[in-house]
Amino acid sequence: MDQLLQFVFSGLTVGAVYALVALGFTLIYNASDVINFAQGEFVMLGGMVTVFAHAAGVPLPLAALLAIVVAVATGLAVHRFAIEPARGANAVTLIIITIGASILIRGLAQIMFDKQFHRFPAFSGEDPIAVLGASILPQSLWVLGGAAVIVAALWLFMERTLLGKAVRATAANRLAARLVGIDTTLVLALAFGVSGAIGALAGILVTPITLTSVTVGTLLALKGFAAAMLGGIGNPVGAVAGGLVLGLLEALAAGFLSSTYKDAVAFVVIIAVLFVLPQGLFGKRAVERV
Amino acid sequence: MLRVEGLRSAYGRIEAIKGVGLEVRAGEIVALIGANGAGKTTLLRAISGVQPITAGTILFEGERIETLPPHARVARGIAQVPEGRQVFGPLTVEDNLLLGAFRRGAEHAAEGLDQVYALFPVLAEKRRLPAAGLSGGQQQMLAIGRALMSRPSLLLLDEPSMGLAPLLVDQILEVVAGLRARGLTVLLVEQNAAAALAIADRGYVLETGRVTHEGEARALLRDPRLREAYLGV
Numbered sequence: 001m002d003q004l005l006q007f008v009f010s011g012l013t014v015g016a017v018y019a020l021v022a023l024g025f026t027l028i029y030n031a032s033d034v035i036n037f038a039q040g041e042f043v044m045l046g047g048m049v050t051v052f053a054h055a056a057g058v059p060l061p062l063a064a065l066l067a068i069v070v071a072v073a074t075g076l077a078v079h080r081f082a083i084e085p086a087r088g089a090n091a092v093t094l095i096i097i098t099i100g101a102s103i104l105i106r107g108l109a110q111i112m113f114d115k116q117f118h119r120f121p122a123f124s125g126e127d128p129i130a131v132l133g134a135s136i137l138p139q140s141l142w143v144l145g146g147a148a149v150i151v152a153a154l155w156l157f158m159e160r161t162l163l164g165k166a167v168r169a170t171a172a173n174r175l176a177a178r179l180v181g182i183d184t185t186l187v188l189a190l191a192f193g194v195s196g197a198i199g200a201l202a203g204i205l206v207t208p209i210t211l212t213s214v215t216v217g218t219l220l221a222l223k224g225f226a227a228a229m230l231g232g233i234g235n236p237v238g239a240v241a242g243g244l245v246l247g248l249l250e251a252l253a254a255g256f257l258s259s260t261y262k263d264a265v266a267f268v269v270i271i272a273v274l275f276v277l278p279q280g281l282f283g284k285r286a287v288e289r290v
Numbered sequence: 291m292l293r294v295e296g297l298r299s300a301y302g303r304i305e306a307i308k309g310v311g312l313e314v315r316a317g318e319i320v321a322l323i324g325a326n327g328a329g330k331t332t333l334l335r336a337i338s339g340v341q342p343i344t345a346g347t348i349l350f351e352g353e354r355i356e357t358l359p360p361h362a363r364v365a366r367g368i369a370q371v372p373e374g375r376q377v378f379g380p381l382t383v384e385d386n387l388l389l390g391a392f393r394r395g396a397e398h399a400a401e402g403l404d405q406v407y408a409l410f411p412v413l414a415e416k417r418r419l420p421a422a423g424l425s426g427g428q429q430q431m432l433a434i435g436r437a438l439m440s441r442p443s444l445l446l447l448d449e450p451s452m453g454l455a456p457l458l459v460d461q462i463l464e465v466v467a468g469l470r471a472r473g474l475t476v477l478l479v480e481q482n483a484a485a486a487l488a489i490a491d492r493g494y495v496l497e498t499g500r501v502t503h504e505g506e507a508r509a510l511l512r513d514p515r516l517r518e519a520y521l522g523v
Contacts, residue, residue: 183359
């Protein structure tokens with residue numbers, strides 16, 4: 001029982017990160033039908049920029065802020081210089097462009113940083129807290145709490161502000177959005193910027209636990225994608241649920257089977273979803289638009 | 291108010307409109323009629339800027355607008371009610387309307403909401419419901435209301451009667467006729483030619499991408515060739 005609880009804690013922590021990556025996918029997908037595989041690089045940038053700025057003597061909060069700014073700028077640049085020039089190309093072409101962008105970002109990061117694993121100190125100490133016989137790191141609480149705040153802030157933005165409603169309108173019906181005067185190019189740029197910020201925050205929160213390096217983005221992008229698929233691509237609630245479920249499955253597989261198979265879980269989930277539940281847990285059945 | 295000259299537009303290699311010219315004067319209701327595939331919808335979409343054009347000019351209030359993006363044309367006073375209504379299904383009725391005023395900002399929207407609710411009281415009753423749950427007629431009202439929220443001077447209406455019961459068609463077209471009294475200019479695309487010409491001042495007939503007839507609505511209604519081809523008499 002204690003052991004199970006321990007797996008649940010670690011599963012939820014890593015699941016919260018997958019959830020944030022999946023949310024980034026969802027935002028951009030809804031604005032454009034594009035799956036942005038550079039999403040994982042935003043997480044990498046969040047961690048790495050913070051590490052190196054902190055090592056250079058910048059206080060941790062400022063270093064984190066700098067990392068968010070860098071990730072947002074990177075997201076906007078991907079949109080402006082990779083997606084926007086190919087406007088009108090089909091979604092598959094754009095998806096391949098995002099894979100190219102992710103390789104470029106990783107390459108540049110390798111030149112600017114190094115290939116080592118890094119971390120910075122946890123925000124409020126490293127001593128585990130005992131909970132019902134299991135233990136949880138204070139940083140895990142930061143991850144879970146931070147993810148909850150991000151999800152809530154995003155929900156408020158989407159539901160309560162006119163700009164957020166414009167993003168939802170663009171997702172619901174792009175033609176009508178253009179006809180009411182929404183600049184859908186700007187909405188997509190906004191989606192890339194916000195996805196960059198969310199990814200960077202995820203990277204900053206989780207780096208003291210999982211460590212980071214320039215190559216962490218690839219696997220995170222795939223796992224975030226698996227989470228988004230599991231939840232039903234395009235559905236923000238599904239993205240969060242999918243992320244948490246995937247994290248739990250991984251932790252349980254690592255705990256009860258073998259940690260060797262941990263990374264395989266995400267891919268088994270992708271295959272299972274495609275075979276059994278193509279619309280995901282919360283997705284709508286595909287509707288033919290007329 | 292609106293003058294279109296030599297307009298061409300194509301889907302890939304297939305040219306949908308092949309050099310169309312038309313004029314809409316301030317305060318008019320102009321009907322654009324023609325069979326399926328004649329290019330009516332393409333023309334409206336080109337005027338709104340959501341359909342690329344390959345040649346021609348579009349003058350709105352004396353200025354060329356054919357290179358402006360759609361949102362800039364909305365800001366200048368052109369609003370379209372698209373074919374098939376295209377409401378934002380998951381959003382509430384009220385959010386759909388507020389987004390209609392997106393270019394004007396939320397602070398101007400309250401007054402617009404009151405006017406739309408006065409015009410279509412059923413929308414006020416359903417303001418908190420998702421638009422996808424409305425009936426076809428109610429969605430058409432919502433689409434018209436959403437377009438009015440931008441305070442347009444020119445309203446482009448694409449097939450407002452499509453898929454509606456005859457009684458509703460009359461009701462919607464009555465509203466359209468009433469909009470003119472508020473100073474709105476209307477370009478109305480309809481397959482239901484008789485109903486459209488009945489409320490219009492002038493009309494154009496589009497056939498396979500070209501204007502084949504134009505004139506006073508009453509004259510078009512009496513034209514024997516048109517009566518046979520479009521009015522079913």
